[in-house]
Amino acid sequence: MNPFVYHNPTQLIFGRGQLSMLKEKAEQLGQTVLLVYGGGSIKRSGLYEKVVSLLQEAGCRVLELSGVEPNPRLSTVKKGIELCRQEGVNWILAVGGGSVIDAAKAVAVGVPYEGDVWDFYTRKALATEALPLGTILTLAATGSEMNRGSVVTNWDTKEKHGASTTFPAFSILDPENTFSVPRDQTIYGISDIMSHVFEQYFTHTPEVPLQTRFAESILKTVVENADRVLANPDDYDARANILYCGTMALNGTLPVGVETDWATHSIEHAVSAVYDIPHGGGLAIIFPKWMRYVYRENVARFVRFAVEVWNVDPSGKTDDEVALEGIAATEAFFARIGAPTRLADYEIDDQHLQLMAEKATPFGPIGSFKKLSSEDVAQILRMSL
């Protein structure tokens, strides 16, 4: 286990009916709030009305930044920053999925920063100040509700980058708010959560048995609840289990003392930056190919993965066979729940393959399980076509 520092001050408010706590939070955080949301699904579900009414009961003046995109855009973030500065906004409330929260985080750190907020994403500056941020999560996927990460896309430069921004002060997670998530978004969320775990599970760091078991626990719980939510989108317990897994997958618990990878996320960000495909869809396609490309770096880890997560019976098989059976089980799972399996599913061919490979490695080789050059990335993308 490597030395580490863990700190996560976000208050997680989870379960049916917990939205009512918003009023008390609003009373503490200040009079003028910027409400950030996406394409209007929260209006159709009735959540928008409930939120606004609680904010008004708390005496808040409510400004809005709506229409945040699935891959949130820098231009939208800048609109939000401008609005906050003009109107003297005290705090921000994001209502939606990871994209909405990521955009809200960018606004929160952008307001007190004198330079260009994109500096945080290009590693030119580190965010140290932020407006207070609360979130109401409507989609189990990114884990953004309980971490300081934010991913934003700059369409002028076709770049999609992550930055360390600010922790939400609180996040309200009611599984009922995820009942209306469409089937494809539910699938992408499952793929996203599992991919987050993969990034932190495939490591060479020895002596991290608890972190390893926690990661496997999340994977097993997601797998056993995936069919349930897809068969019955209103299954409260199945939605709750997946929602909680999504938070635990990326709130800093898994990577403590562990060297993590994150190459596949960089590759997917490059694909999304060029083609604007859903993040979770891209991950479901690319991750099994990454696994095949790198598993020989630590076959034992992949053997463990196969046996613990996919119940592969290792008896009478070579380590290589067991490892490959685990990877095949991962692919089969994604296919079974209806996730895309090839870039061709999004009509992506090899036309911009080199461009994507370059975009995935803007600061040099990526990953740690196996360091990947742009040539390696091109190879993985070719396997994904």
Next chain:
Amino acid sequence: MNPFVYHNPTQLIFGRGQLSMLKEKAEQLGQTVLLVYGGGSIKRSGLYEKVVSLLQEAGCRVLELSGVEPNPRLSTVKKGIELCRQEGVNWILAVGGGSVIDAAKAVAVGVPYEGDVWDFYTRKALATEALPLGTILTLAATGSEMNRGSVVTNWDTKEKHGASTTFPAFSILDPENTFSVPRDQTIYGISDIMSHVFEQYFTHTPEVPLQTRFAESILKTVVENADRVLANPDDYDARANILYCGTMALNGTLPVGVETDWATHSIEHAVSAVYDIPHGGGLAIIFPKWMRYVYRENVARFVRFAVEVWNVDPSGKTDDEVALEGIAATEAFFARIGAPTRLADYEIDDQHLQLMAEKATPFGPIGSFKKLSSEDVAQILRMSL
């Protein structure tokens, strides 16, 4: 899964060499610090000198509250409160195990409180203010380094109670600081950690698969590292794994959305309040007897425990047999690592059995897996003689 609120602001600073971060922390927290420690083992190990030197480098004036007892006493806490008030102490640094940290927490919340600090422990008042507290943990056991719990004993009334006090602002955990922990304390720590998990694992709350797997993960990791630390007390990785398990066992992660029990802790506190035996020793004795007394309330949970944690093969056996085999495996494990197995090991007979049963249930029945009256407690104590 039940609705829940999770919030844990403690910064966990873990690993070899992390003590050096103390200087920066001290510079932030103020000039006058109360150093709280126990019987002097930190002087023998050299840790005391390192800590004082870092505090002095940070420009701190260092006052001391030493001699904190294994079951920390209210009288000691009051001495600390007095000292803080007289000397205008800005913050508190606890260096030691759970007892030292618990005493320091009591001092931290006692200083700004006008009434008697014992009020927090008798549920007459709730702590809302505290001096900032840092900890340097030297013993894997109580989890006090990352929660707001504190247990204090009042020897005037022979009562031992827990209270919700304050989270440490930071806790520094270097596994090397646990190398010198004596064999018996190491064993008690292991028993304490496992008992914390048991209290949160045996539940009737349905649909908590991730919490369940996390609990099993901690138990399996402690079990597989116990023999290693006992065979080689300087095994860094084994010490690190157990240390990290101790923190995760009681930092609020396991009980989210779960109805927990805690009856066995109440019973042990009653025994310790009358006989001043080591907490971990008492738990190793009482927990398996509690299991035998209650397992029929939810045999399926005990079957799962047997299979997942102790690798009991269930084939061809009744649920009752599998459950009992898991309980026997728990007893066998405690016996194997050298923990006490009967109250007689501490020369405790049935003389004060009724008194202890009454003291364990001062506010009425305890526990939730099975509600235990003082008669039930007496029965469990009788099984433990």
